[in-house]
Structures are given as structure tokens and as C-alpha cells.
Amino acid sequence: DIQMTQSPSSLSASVGDRVTITCQASQDISNYLNWYQQKPGKAPKLLIYDASNLETGVPSRFSGSGSGTDFTFTISSLQPEDIATYYCQQYDNLPQRYTFGQGTKLEIK
């Protein structure tokens, strides 16, 4: 099974800061890596798919990069409404299954 290691598990930053979260796969997953935002008490929301594609309607301050085993999620200028937990998610087709990272809880400093 492919393991996903997401870091850090928590992060405190100031409004306007550049924030970076990483996700590492235990083996090559090409670009099958997606990023979600989950606010407390709410369902997750897809932000980035296939490592670097911005989902429709998502602000451009969110971005993703990487391929193979190492991936990065970036918020270019942190806004108060970005306070949430962020998850990476990968897809494996042999057998078909989906795995989430452990999550990164983002707080305002």
C-alpha cells in the first residue's frame, strides 16, 4: 500500500504570510495528488487536483506543485478565512483505493 506523509501536522502563521504544506508518497504516484480544505464542522472542499490544477472558483492564492513522490501546497498570502485543516489525497489503481494524508491544522498567529 502507498503511504502518505503530510507535514507539518499543525502550523501557525500570520495574515499575509506565505504558507507551505508538504506531502510525500512512499512510491511514485505520478501527479495523482489532490488537496482539500476542511473547516470545523464542515465537509471537505477540493482545492487542487492532479497536483497543480486549481479547482473552479478557488482563489488563486492557493497553488500546488510536485510529481512522483514529493508534493507541495502553498497559500501565497494567508487570509483569515483560510483557517482550516488541509489534507492531501492520493489515488492508487492497483487495487483501486484512495489515501488521505494525516492533515495539517492551520491557525492564525
Next chain:
Amino acid sequence: QVQLVESGGGVVQPGRSLRLSCAASGFTFSSYAMHWVRQAPGKGLEWVAVISYDGSNKYYADSVKGRFTISRDNSKNTLYLQMNSLRAEDTAVYYCARDHPGYYDSSGYYYVPHAFDIWGQGTMVTVSS
């Protein structure tokens, strides 16, 4: 608007069964693969199961294989999760989610991201004696 609404959650004793439903609206349900994803209290997300658009293919997480069954009724625009032999560790909010429809790049190639683009609000399942 595009919407998924789960129902059927509740409190159930260990070893008993429960069936969750997810009503879809605002899109052509029969064209999309659908998933169940769960989240234990205070924990992260765990994918549970997926069913193809026509119900012909189903895949499960190892943690639920042999106990849970995913199904769909395209005539009713509804997704189901039959949960048998429930355990305390199945306690979670259960979300249904739509498989991303895919996209074309600038060269005209079609890709399927294997992402979850639409989510329901979730239904809570508590397994306790």
C-alpha cells in the same frame, strides 16, 4: 444546484446493521462514480468505498471489506452504504462524494483526477452499547 444529502445515521449497537443513503440532485447522477468517505471524531479522513457510474464495479477499504456494501439506484438518484457487523471503530461522520468529472488539457487530452469534487454535509454514525 449540485447537491448531495446524506441520511440514515444514528446510534447502533456493536454487531448490528445500518444503511446510509445519499440523495443527489442538480447533476446527471448516472454519469458519475460515487464514493463514501468517513471521519472519526477528531480524526482525519478515510476513504471507505467507490462504485462506478453504472454500479458494475465496486472497491472497498480493507477496514470495511466484507462488512460494508456500496450500491446505487440511478432511477432514484441515490447512493447507499449498507453497513453490517458494525464495530466501535466505525463511529464516524460518513460523507458521500462525487468523483471528479475529469478535464481536457490544452492539447485536448482527457484526464481523470480521481478526486472528490462535490461532498454532502455528512451523517453521524455512532456504534455503542
